[in-house]
Amino acid sequence: MTEVATTPSAPHPGKEVVYCDICTFPVEYCEFGASLPRCQKWLEASHPDLYTRLYSTGELAEKLQRVALATGGAKTATAVAEVEGDSDTKKLAKAIGKEEAKLKRALDKKESTKVVIKRIERTKKKRLTSIANLEVFDIDLKKAAKMFAGRFACGSSLSKNNQNQDEIVIQGDVSEEVKALILKTWPAVPEANIQLVEDKKKKKDEAPA
Structure with missing residues (x-):
């Protein structure tokens, strides 16, 4: 269930904070976690307007989208980051690669x-x-x-x-x-x-x- 709360520590007092059902962070901070692709899917389905504002505009958002859509595992994500030449994107790509590797290990365990x-x-x-x-x-x-x-x-x-x-x-x-x-x-x-x-x-x- 989506949790909406008012936090006094937010940059703008009284602002409603939407928390992600996947990583439990405020949705503005999902990009710093390792489950960004799943967070984005959840946000797009639950809050399409907020998803558009966070991920469909701006140069950084486009970079994050390209990294999140990488389907070749850690190597592909790292390659995308190198093309972008952005240190933050590289860190994010590494985190996504770890998440993909974790999911693959869980799938392999189920299969065996x-x-x-x-x-x-x-x-x-x-x-x-x-x-x-x-x-x-x-x-x-x-x-x-x-x-x-x-x-x-x-x-x-x-x-x-x-x-x-x-x-x-x-x-x-x-x-x-x-x-x-x-x-x-x-x-x-x-x-x-x-x-x-x-x-x-x-x-x-x-x-x-």
Whole structure:
């Protein structure tokens, strides 16, 4: 939600300050952050008049636009800055390059991560289902655990696995149902990235004769 407030520290007392939903800075300061391209998209959609005033007029605005529209990652952004020959633009290009690299790393992690749904056998009658790595796909684990509890009418909670990572543990064998619900609820999780695992209780060795 856009926050509008009156701040006494503003250059003009009583002036309304619009804060960016992306970086949370006053929109006039978005250009100094690393998320400028996303800030600009948000501002253009939410406050087109303000966007036009800040980014569609003036030589500096044109430079910022060209840097923000660079799509080749850090190298392209740096190249644009070198052409411009402006130290401020170079700094901004570097910040944008870092932001793009960060987003790429997050995307690569999502593509390589498996959501592991494990069917766990405790006794002959007791089964559990654990789900790991959902948070990599920007899923709130607490909300997901609550949804699973309501959907399957059983206990569902967060716990730590052997790797000290958060996972959701559901009382009962609902692994197939969990997979179907994940695909329906969170389309961002590819089916190929969901792995079903069986964890059976090891039988005790028979005593020697």
